[in-house]
Amino acid sequence: MTEVTIREYRSSDFDALTSLWLASWESAAIRIPAKVTLTALRRRLAEELPDLSIQVATRRERVVGFVALRGSKVDQLFVHPAAQSRGIGKALLDFVKRQHAEGLWLFTQVQNHGARRFYQREGLIPGKPVMRHPAYRIIRYDWRPNGLTSGKRAP
Secondary structure, three states: OOOOOEOOOOOOHHHHHHHHHHHHHHHHHHOOOOOOOOHHHHHHHHHHHHOOOOEEEEOOEEEEEEEEEEOEEEEEEEEHHOOOOOOHHHHHHHHHHOOOOOOOOEEEEEEOOOHHHHHHHHHEEEEOEEEOOOOOOOOEEEOOHHHOOOOOOOO
C-alpha cells in the first residue's frame, strides 16, 4: 500500500480536491447525462460543503483521494487515476467504516464496474439497481459490521 495520511478537509484543499474529482470522473469513462466540468464541480462542492464531512488522503502532502459523507451515507469517494490500485480507496473506506461502526451506505453507477468490484471486495452488499435518470442506473451498496443486517434502511 502506498503510504498515505488521512486527515480532515481544509479549505486550502478545494482546488486539488475538485481537480482530482474531475480527473477521476473522466478516467472512469462512464456515460452520464450531462458533461461534468471543473466549474460545475467547484460550484457543487462549495454549495454542499456545509452538509458534508470530508476526509482527504494525502501522499507526500499531495491530495490523492477523498471521501465525503452525509451522516452514514458515503456521498463521494474518489482517488486520483494516477494513484488508483494502491490501497488509497481501501484506506479511505476503512477509515469511514471505523467512524461508522453502525454501518454505512452509498450509491454508484451500475456501469461503474471497477467501483462495484471494489465495494463488493470490501464487504459492501449490493441492492437492486434503480433508475437515477433515463440515461443511467444506480445501485445501492450497504455495509454493516460483521455482515450484520438492519431492518432499517436509510433513504
